[in-house]
Amino acid sequence: MQLSTRNLLGIKDLTKEDISLILSTAEQFKEVLQRPVKKVPSLRDVTIVNLFYENSTRTRFSFELAEKRLSADTINFAASTSSAAKGETLLDTVNNILSMKVDMVVMRHSASGAPHFLAQHIPAAIINAGDGINEHPTQGLLDAFSIKESTGTLEGRKVAIIGDIMHSRVAQSNIYLLKKMGAEVTVCGPPTLIPKYISEALGVNVSYNLKETLEWCDVANVLRIQLERQNQVLFSSLREYSLAYGINRTLLDSLHKEIVIMHPGPINRGVELDSDVADSKQSIILQQVENGVAVRGGSFLPSRRKSRPPPFKNGKARTSGAPPSQFLLLIEKKATIHPKKKPNPTRETTK
Numbered sequence: 448m449q450l451s452t453r454n455l456l457g458i459k460d461l462t463k464e465d466i467s468l469i470l471s472t473a474e475q476f477k478e479v480l481q482r483p484v485k486k487v488p489s490l491r492d493v494t495i496v497n498l499f500y501e502n503s504t505r506t507r508f509s510f511e512l513a514e515k516r517l518s519a520d521t522i523n524f525a526a527s528t529s530s531a532a533k534g535e536t537l538l539d540t541v542n543n544i545l546s547m548k549v550d551m552v553v554m555r556h557s558a559s560g561a562p563h564f565l566a567q568h569i570p571a572a573i574i575n576a577g578d579g580i581n582e583h584p585t586q587g588l589l590d591a592f593s594i595k596e597s598t599g600t601l602e603g604r605k606v607a608i609i610g611d612i613m614h615s616r617v618a619q620s621n622i623y624l625l626k627k628m629g630a631e632v633t634v635c636g637p638p639t640l641i642p643k644y645i646s647e648a649l650g651v652n653v654s655y656n657l658k659e660t661l662e663w664c665d666v667a668n669v670l671r672i673q674l675e676r677q678n679q680v681l682f683s684s685l686r687e688y689s690l691a692y693g694i695n696r697t698l699l700d701s702l703h704k705e706i707v708i709m710h711p712g713p714i715n716r717g718v719e720l721d722s723d724v725a726d727s728k729q730s731i732i733l734q735q736v737e738n739g740v741a742v743r744g745g746s747f748l749p750s751r752r753k754s755r756p757p758p759f760k761n762g763k764a765r766t767s768g769a770p771p772s773q774f775l776l777l778i779e780k781k782a783t784i785h786p787k788k789k790p791n792p793t794r795e796t797t798k
């Protein structure tokens with residue numbers, strides 16, 4: 448079982464089978480993460496750089512935790528505290544880091560296409576942790592994982608994506624993924640925040656009416672207004688946006704059913720989502736964050752294949768550089784890696 452791509456740059460490049468494989472690997476890894484001992488040796492002897500040119504809390508820490516749980520060695524790069532602040536180029540920075548025998552790159556950048564550019568110039572495998580307004584593939588995967596976990600299926604599920612669709616890499620990755628997996632998608636928000644031809648281009652429904660959209664959907668994935676990516680005024684004020692497109696308790700109570708509320712974070716409380724919705728039982732926002740560790744662990748699967756040396760040296764099997772099927776195998780063998788401790792009879796009798 449292998450993925451069709453070397454790098455994980457976007458959901459656009461993945462097949463339905465790739466997505467299913469990552470989600471099922473994440474399911475196995477999530478089981479490992481529930482144990483008292485949460486570590487497996489799948490990425491032992493693999494060194495990963497988390498290269499963050501843009502701020503992050505959830506993505507950066509969940510990648511780092513997944514890497515550590517899989518026994519990888521990790522180093523963390525933040526642009527503001529590095530020599531990038533002195534003008535060093537992206538390519539120079541990455542080539543210098545790779546020369547220290549780093550095997551893989553997890554990368555976030557404010558420029559759309561930055562990881563695609565890098566993929567053409569470096570031998571190491573890359574996982575895109577969010578590029579500008581293009582894609583955030585592991586967010587799309589963890590959102591899908593969370594929808595499946597809380598509602599049982601993606602096939603036929605009605606998912607509304609609400610808010611700033613125009614500037615959202617989360618929206619784009621979610622749409623690609625949900626459509627490939629057979630879900631129905633409606634995007635909803637002010638006309639100025641929804642790309643004009645999105646319906647024709649991506650096969651989604653478009654609605655400017657929040658209440659109708661909520662009445663239609665099973666799941667509402669609510670997005671933040673990305674003021675940092677808007678270079679012109681696209682709506683009158685945050686207060687007016689909130690009045691027309693903010694989700695509050697009164698609105699949810701007026702629906703004739705209970706829907707699942709999601710948000711990729713960070714939340715602007717009181718703008719797109721009120722606290723009594725964000726913190727309610729209908730919300731799975733913190734489950735999304737928890738699932739981020741499992742899904743990011745699962746997302747290393749495609750990237751092991753071509754970035755490492757072949758799994759044999761001088762005719763003998765290497766202990767590292769294993770193909771992805773062995774990655775799965777190691778997780779599947781978890782029960783034998785960390786067997787449950789049997790009670791110690793000596794201690795029992797001395798109590």
Ligand code: CP
Nearest residue numbers: 503504505506711712
């Ligand atoms: N959802 C998300 O990408 O959050 P961070 O920016 O905190 O990583």
